[in-house]
Amino acid sequence: MLAYGTNIVAGVTPGKGGQKFEDKVPVFDTLSQAVRETRPNASVIFRAAAFAADSILEAVDAGLPLVVCITEGIPINDMVKVKRAMEGSPTRLIGPTAPG
Numbered sequence: 001m002l003a004y005g006t007n008i009v010a011g012v013t014p015g016k017g018g019q020k021f022e023d024k025v026p027v028f029d030t031l032s033q034a035v036r037e038t039r040p041n042a043s044v045i046f047r048a049a050a051f052a053a054d055s056i057l058e059a060v061d062a063g064l065p066l067v068v069c070i071t072e073g074i075p076i077n078d079m080v081k082v083k084r085a086m087e088g089s090p091t092r093l094i095g096p097t098a099p100g
Contacts, residue, residue, distance in 0.1 A: 053075075071097065
């Protein structure tokens with residue numbers, strides 16, 4: 001994404017806060033910290049299926065207007081919880097993706 005010119009303002013990896021990715025992008029321990037410090041307008045989620053729904057919910061809780069999730073195979077019950085949590089939310093979710 002950086003190579004294509006995307007303006008990435010933050011990364012989030014628990015336990016790696018304070019580091020920088022590619023010596024450019026600050027990394028935070030939580031999304032709420034990243035939102036407070038950098039004021040992003042979107043989140044892109046690259047997580048394993050078992051953890052992706054929690055990341056979506058974290059982005060919704062942070063009030064981000066757009067969440068893009070590329071994860072395949074998120075358990076259906078997890079996505080039912082996400083859909084319910086998003087009711088009335090201003091957040092728009094693109095994804096998660098599916099094979100085919």
